[in-house]
Amino acid sequence: xxxxxxxxxxxxxxxxxxxxxxxxxxxxxTGGIFFYLQGHDPLFALKTMLYTPISDTYxxxxxxxxxxxxxxxxxxxxxxxxxxxxxxxxxxxLLMGGLTASALAVNIIEVEAAWALPVVMxxxxxxxxLWALLAAWxxxxxxxxxxxxxxxxxxxALNLLIxxxxxxxxxxxxxxxxxxxxxxxxSLLPILVEDTRVHAGILFALLAVVIIWVLLARSFIGFQxxxxxxxxxxxxxxxxxxxxxVWIAMLISGGLAxxxxxxxxxxxxxxxxxxxxxxxxxxxxxxxxxxRLHPVGILFASLxxxxxxxxxxxxxxxxxxxxxxxxxxxxxxxxYLLACDVLIGYKIKFPWSGVKTVTSRVEQQ
Amino acid sequence: xxxxxxxxxxxxxxxxxTPLLIVALGEMVCEKSGVLNLGQExxxxxxxxxxxxxxxxxxSLFFGFLMAIVAGVVMSQLFAMIALGLNANQxxxxxxxxxxxxxxxxxxxxxxxxxxxxxxxxxxxxxLSDIPVIGKMLFAQDLIVYxxxxxxxxxxxxxxxxxxxxxxxxxxxxxxxxxxxxxxVLRTRYLAVAFGGAMAxxxxxxxxxxxxxxxxENMTAGRGWIALALVVFASWRTERILLGAYLFGLASxxxxxxxxxxxxxxxxxxxxLPYIATVLVLVMMSRNQGRxxxxxxxxxxKPFHAGA
Numbered sequence: 130x131x132x133x134x135x136x137x138x139x140x141x142x143x144x145x146x147x148x149x150x151x152x153x154x155x156x157x158x159t160g161g162i163f164f165y166l167q168g169h170d171p172l173f174a175l176k177t178m179l180y181t182p183i184s185d186t187y188x189x190x191x192x193x194x195x196x197x198x199x200x201x202x203x204x205x206x207x208x209x210x211x212x213x214x215x216x217x218x219x220x221x222x223l224l225m226g227g228l229t230a231s232a233l234a235v236n237i238i239e240v241e242a243a244w245a246l247p248v249v250m251x252x253x254x255x256x257x258x259l260w261a262l263l264a265a266w267x268x269x270x271x272x273x274x275x276x277x278x279x280x281x282x283x284x285x286a287l288n289l290l291i292x293x294x295x296x297x298x299x300x301x302x303x304x305x306x307x308x309x310x311x312x313x314x315x316s317l318l319p320i321l322v323e324d325t326r327v328h329a330g331i332l333f334a335l336l337a338v339v340i341i342w343v344l345l346a347r348s349f350i351g352f353q354x355x356x357x358x359x360x361x362x363x364x365x366x367x368x369x370x371x372x373x374x375v376w377i378a379m380l381i382s383g384g385l386a387x388x389x390x391x392x393x394x395x396x397x398x399x400x401x402x403x404x405x406x407x408x409x410x411x412x413x414x415x416x417x418x419x420x421r422l423h424p425v426g427i428l429f430a431s432l433x434x435x436x437x438x439x440x441x442x443x444x445x446x447x448x449x450x451x452x453x454x455x456x457x458x459x460x461x462x463x464x465y466l467l468a469c470d471v472l473i474g475y476k477i478k479f480p481w482s483g484v485k486t487v488t489s490r491v492e493q494q
Numbered sequence: 495x496x497x498x499x500x501x502x503x504x505x506x507x508x509x510x511x512t513p514l515l516i517v518a519l520g521e522m523v524c525e526k527s528g529v530l531n532l533g534q535e536x537x538x539x540x541x542x543x544x545x546x547x548x549x550x551x552x553x554s555l556f557f558g559f560l561m562a563i564v565a566g567v568v569m570s571q572l573f574a575m576i577a578l579g580l581n582a583n584q585x586x587x588x589x590x591x592x593x594x595x596x597x598x599x600x601x602x603x604x605x606x607x608x609x610x611x612x613x614x615x616x617x618x619x620x621x622l623s624d625i626p627v628i629g630k631m632l633f634a635q636d637l638i639v640y641x642x643x644x645x646x647x648x649x650x651x652x653x654x655x656x657x658x659x660x661x662x663x664x665x666x667x668x669x670x671x672x673x674x675x676x677x678x679v680l681r682t683r684y685l686a687v688a689f690g691g692a693m694a695x696x697x698x699x700x701x702x703x704x705x706x707x708x709x710x711e712n713m714t715a716g717r718g719w720i721a722l723a724l725v726v727f728a729s730w731r732t733e734r735i736l737l738g739a740y741l742f743g744l745a746s747x748x749x750x751x752x753x754x755x756x757x758x759x760x761x762x763x764x765x766x767l768p769y770i771a772t773v774l775v776l777v778m779m780s781r782n783q784g785r786x787x788x789x790x791x792x793x794x795x796k797p798f799h800a801g802a
């Protein structure tokens with residue numbers, strides 16, 4: 130290797146915050162080069178992707194609509210990832226939330242009472258939470274790797290959803306389209322800003338940010354979860370019930386993802402359709418890392434991720450690019466982030482920089 | 495159940511199990527060296543799209559498979575650069591590879607969706623393929639299926655009898671000891687990852703050039719993840735990978751069996767079977783914590799930094 134990695138005496142806090150910014154800049158530069166190679170003016174293309182979508186009120190409103198599910202999923206992942214539990218199943222938990230919320234909502238279309246909406250939301254939370262708990266149970270009682278089980282549950286949830294819209298939940302008056310009936314008005318999330326699609330889902334997401342922040346920073350449970358993630362044997366030695374903590378973390382994470390799903394079907398969609406989510410649950414993994422598993426960081430990262438989704442759609446319309454450009458930017462961003470994160474634990478020694486870094490490390494010790 | 499149905503089910507079981515067998519063999523070699531690459535799905539997708547485009551442009555299936563392998567290797571080295579070169583978390587890097595591979599393959603393949611090519615032909619071996627029941631299953635397949643039998647044999651021998659196989663295992667069990675006696679830990683791991691990438695690329699190419707000769711976004715449908723579970727199921731043993739791959743192949747074609755027997759079950763419900771089977775298998779194999787730890791390479795997923 131022409132570059133040498135020199136371990137730092139302790140992890141750099143500064144780099145932990147700088148790394149996501151650096152990764153963002155590198156993604157922009159690579160994206161620009163990529164657009165140039167495709168025959169587009171790189172600056173104009175990047176502006177089309179990242180500024181044009183939010184240059185008017187409608188765009189800003191759509192940003193809120195898209196941020197809500199991503200933020201809900203990612204903030205839940207912050208907790209499980211802190212506990213070093215690799216829940217890759219936010220996508221499936223979101224789908225299950227949407228499915229259970231819809232299963233209830235289509236049965237109470239005629240209900241006009243105020244309890245309809247809370248019950249639909251709770252059904253969604255329960256659906257997502259149970260789906261996550263299934264993986265937690267397999268992990269704590271059977272030692273099954275949660276990465277693989279949660280991924281499998283994503284595929285199972287997707288098939289369940291498709292089965293439901295073709296079967297039991299299909300609208301009998303829907304001309305045989307694979308869609309559920311439209312929800313009753315009392316089951317729909319209220320619109321916050323007139324003439325836009327901004328619904329109360331974003332309020333849930335912001336509330337979740339505050340609650341999770343308090344939970345992680347101020348509560349004993351949050352402390353136990355963090356200890357479990359840093360050193361599982363220390364947590365057990367301290368008498369923390371590690372299995373219970375895994376359950377709690379998965380319960381919260383799955384519940385929030387389920388709420389995200391319920392928010393989609395009772396918000397912008399208004400019914401159950403096969404495509405509830407363009408991979409929000411997977412994008413939330415990137416968001417959680419990018420936001421450094423910190424609620425405030427995740428809030429900003431969710432806005433960025435929502436913008437990338439909108440940018441992909443804009444690039445499709447304006448630049449004739451395939452919609453898959455969204456996934457491309459997401460993957461690039463995560464790769465660069467992981468590469469930049471090496472700077473947290475290591476210094477890079479260039480061949481021309483001599484032995485300075487080594488001596489400074491010895492001095493620190 | 496008549497004999498034709500059984501013959502055809504066994505034939506389809508091998509065909510469906512083949513891509514799983516190829517990826518899982520590659521991932522097993524990679525894991526034996528101590529590297530957990532969760533990016534199988536991404537590498538397969540890149541192999542599938544690169545192979546398809548290459549064949550579409552040149553008309554040559556050989557060139558298509560070659561490009562599929564190259565794409566897999568290139569993707570695997572991207573993983574190796576970050577996970578081995580920069581010591582990043584292998585789980586997160588593997589996930590990134592899957593997300594990136596999914597996005598990139600969908601992007602470059604978007605104008606090739608739904609285009610037809612002539613897939614790989616079946617080569618029936620005279621006489622042998624006429625054996626009742628197992629003849630079609632073993633001797634009336636395409637070249638890649640035969641190649642997968644050979645690859646299985648080579649890897650079985652590699653870990654059983656070869657010196658290099660021993661080095662790979664040593665590096666995966668105790669990299670520091672291996673380093674101390676002068677074995678090239680990082681180089682071995684880079685090569686193991688590259689081999690895994692080549693196999694994943696080949697398996698992806700098999701899907702888009704032989705199994706269903708077309709390109710569709712995310713056409714691997716979780717096979718890369720199932721292969722990862724297969725390695726756990728197999729307790730990192732080559733012969734069990736073979737068994738597991740074909741069992742999963744069978745689980746994936748049960749809807750055909752159901753149709754053949756006249757059952758009317760929703761195809762979407764039956765499509766869940768391989769995933770449910772994967773979960774059940776993971777649960778069964780992992781239940782006994784001591785036993786599952788015994789077979790896994792001890793340093794699996796742990797970064798190695800010489801002198802650290």
